[in-house]
Every structure is written in structure tokens, then in C-alpha cells.
Amino acid sequence: MGQGESFVDLRSDTVTIPTEVMREAMRSAVVGDDVYGEDPTVNRLESLAAQRLGKEAALYVPSGTMGNQVALMTHAGRGQEVILEETCHIYNFSVGGPAFLSGILTRTLRGTYGILDPEEVRQAIRGESLHTPGTALICLESPTNRGGGTIYPLSLLEEIFKLAHHAGVGVHLDGARIFNAAMATGVPAAEFARCADSIMFCLSKSLAAPIGSLVAGSRELIHRARRFRKLLGGGMRQAGVIAAAGIVALETMVERLREDHENARLLAEGLSKIEGIEIDLKRVQTNIVIFAVRHPKVNASILTRRLREERILVHQISADAIRCLTHKDVSRDDVLQARETIHKAMGT
Numbered sequence: 223m224g225q226g227e228s229f230v231d232l233r234s235d236t237v238t239i240p241t242e243v244m245r246e247a248m249r250s251a252v253v254g255d256d257v258y259g260e261d262p263t264v265n266r267l268e269s270l271a272a273q274r275l276g277k278e279a280a281l282y283v284p285s286g287t288m289g290n291q292v293a294l295m296t297h298a299g300r301g302q303e304v305i306l307e308e309t310c311h312i313y314n315f316s317v318g319g320p321a322f323l324s325g326i327l328t329r330t331l332r333g334t335y336g337i338l339d340p341e342e343v344r345q346a347i348r349g350e351s352l353h354t355p356g357t358a359l360i361c362l363e364s365p366t367n368r369g370g371g372t373i374y375p376l377s378l379l380e381e382i383f384k385l386a387h388h389a390g391v392g393v394h395l396d397g398a399r400i401f402n403a404a405m406a407t408g409v410p411a412a413e414f415a416r417c418a419d420s421i422m423f424c425l426s427k428s429l430a431a432p433i434g435s436l437v438a439g440s441r442e443l444i445h446r447a448r449r450f451r452k453l454l455g456g457g458m459r460q461a462g463v464i465a466a467a468g469i470v471a472l473e474t475m476v477e478r479l480r481e482d483h484e485n486a487r488l489l490a491e492g493l494s495k496i497e498g499i500e501i502d503l504k505r506v507q508t509n510i511v512i513f514a515v516r517h518p519k520v521n522a523s524i525l526t527r528r529l530r531e532e533r534i535l536v537h538q539i540s541a542d543a544i545r546c547l548t549h550k551d552v553s554r555d556d557v558l559q560a561r562e563t564i565h566k567a568m569g570t
Contacts, residue, residue: 230556233537235399235482235509235549238430243474244467253462256282257452263462267469271436274472275400275421276412279444282465283456286311286398286435289422290361291319293437295450297392297420298358300325305346306361307333309368312396323454327355335505336369338362340381347389360386363396364414365403368539370502371486371510373403379417395421398435399428402508405479419443428479428509429471430550433464478550482509485548485557492561498568511546512539520568528567534560 231237240248254260264282271280283289290312298304304320306313308330312320320326331342347357360382364374379395386393395418397403397411404411415421420439425431437447451457458464490506490513493499498517505512515522526538537545548557 229533229535230552230560231535232546232548232552232560233535235427235430235547238549238551240430240432240467241470241474244431244470247466247470248463251462251466253460255459256461257457257459261460261462261465263469264465267465267472268436270469270472271423272438274411275415275423275438277415277421277438278441280436280438281444281447281451282461282468283435283437283451284433284458285426286396286422286424287316287319288451288454288456289435289437290394290396291316291323292447292450292454292456293394293420293422293439294320294326294359294361295324296443296447297394298324298326301327301355302358303327303329303348303355304359304361305329305331305343305357307331307336307338307363307366307369309333309336309366310361310363310396311367311398312361312363314368326358329357333369335372336363336366337372337374337378338382340378340385343382344385344389347386347391349389357389357391359392359394361394361396362418363398365399365406365508365510367398367510368512370505370512371399371402371508372505373407373507374414376407376409376413376417379414383417392420393418397421398424399508401476402428402479402483405476406483406508420447425468425471428482428549429475431464431467431471434468436468475550479509482548482550482552483507485509485552485554486511486546488554489546489548489557489561492558493564496565496568499564509548511548513544514542515544516542517568525564525567529563532563532567534563
């Protein structure tokens, strides 16, 4: 929906509109040619991101999808295998990128709400063999997307990181909403990032910047990743114009994520009381709410259509499931309105 239209938009936290501070920062940004490494605003953003995540360096990329693909290309080569959870974003929503771009084989494991069991990961790692692809990388996602915003406990990340390194395998963390995890758990983002050789996070989701993501890791890894970014067309020249909004996002939008989590919980608790809706409140740990519609006369498609007619936008993710995300442009009153509208729409 365009700016100014009076919808309560719960489809994603990617729909946020930049703050006035972001707009002003973009207007006045000092820029240079980032492909030459000469854009001071991009350099500042990358330095700030690396610092926040406790890594040596970071790389600014146009999107989280590109960030994850750059990381995979940096870690793994053609014919090697990457282990992922079966519902994760990299496997399901990257248009087959690992195979198309890198010739990487993907091996999926079934997790619990997107969270993998360390012992199953251990058993899935392949060693050197004449007949099978060797495992080069384990990709984890936290918070999960289709898992419902669930967060890997730090102890679980540490265990997987240790067993991976023991086997000579790298770990990449798709931390698109890693600052949501940090705010929800009280664990600094750098502590989560410590359990991965590389991490990607998005500025354009919960942090509300209009464009951009970052990949962080060692200096050597980021040096190699920069070449892959260039290969994929991610060299954006005077990118400081958009990187400026990313700096504002990191400096001003992290602490307020708690409000989004409170609103998600408010929405979820209201939904749990509506006949015909099934929701597991244990999954609602961040700003993502996923629920099933199980009513003899109202299915997920009907409910989605009825809500749109009432100017409430949600995202149907399967035949019977709907996803809602809270964000800076959804207020507590918006959530209460959505709850009431869903309750009415479930009536026959």
C-alpha cells in the first residue's frame, strides 16, 4: 500500500516508511564511490555494524537475499553441501539461489518451529568421500521466519558452532531480525553473532530503513565477500545516500523493538480467544504471529479477503495459515482494531 493510505498493514515489517530523521540523513549524506571504497557514509555504516555484532568487518548489500547468497558463495564451492532447516528463508524464498548461483547442494533437516537439534546436525555432516558431497556450511536462521519468530537459545547456537568447527565446517547465521532476538532475550546481538563465522542482518525489516542489509565476519571473509557482491551486481557506487538511513536505523530503532514484541503478544493473545483460530503462544517470541484458521465456514483465504475489505492487510502463507508482523507503523490501537476485525470476520 502506498504512503498515506489508511490500512493497518500486518503483512510484513518490510512495509515500514522511513522516519523523518532517516529522510534528512539521506538528503544530507556525504557520498563517494563505494566500489572504490570511498563512500564515507557506507564505510561508517559497515564499521558500526561490525562493532554492534562484535565482528572485524561488515559489507553493505542491497538486500538480505543478496547478503545470504554472498555469504554462501564465500563459504562453499560448487558441488559442496550446505545444511539448512527445511522452512528457512534461504531454502524456500531465494528463488533457488544456492543452486543457480553457486552450484551448491542443499540438505534440509526438520526442526521444531525452525530450530534445529544439534545432534541431528552432527549426524547430517558429511565427511570427505569419493561418492558424496562434503558438508561446507551450516546455515541457521534466528529469529525464524516461518517458525514464527522463534529464537535459537544461545546455548544451542554455541553447541552447533562448536560441533561444526570440530568437523571443519563453517556456520552462517541468517539473522535478518537479530536485533529482535537481542531485545526479546536480553542477549546482546554480538553474543549471538559470536556463534557464527558470518551473519547477515536486515536494516529494511524491523529497523525500518528503506533499503539494505549487512554481512559481517572476519576481515578475510568480508574481503572475499566483496568480490561476490560485485559479481552479483551489488556495487552501488554513491550508496551513502541510502546507507545514511541504515546508520539512523542502528542508532535509533533498536530499543523500540520491544514495543513491536508487546504488540505481537497483544495480537496473539487476542487471537487465541477467537473460535476457529489456532495459535501456539509459545511461538510468539518477537514480532511475528502465525496462526491457523480452522473453521467449517471460514478458511484462510476467506478471512484474508474479508480483512482486506476492512482495510486490514495480512499475509496468507499456506492453505490454512496466516502470518502477521508488527512494526513501527502499527500502533497498539491498530492491533486492537485488527483483533476486533478478525473476530468479526470469523463470524458467519
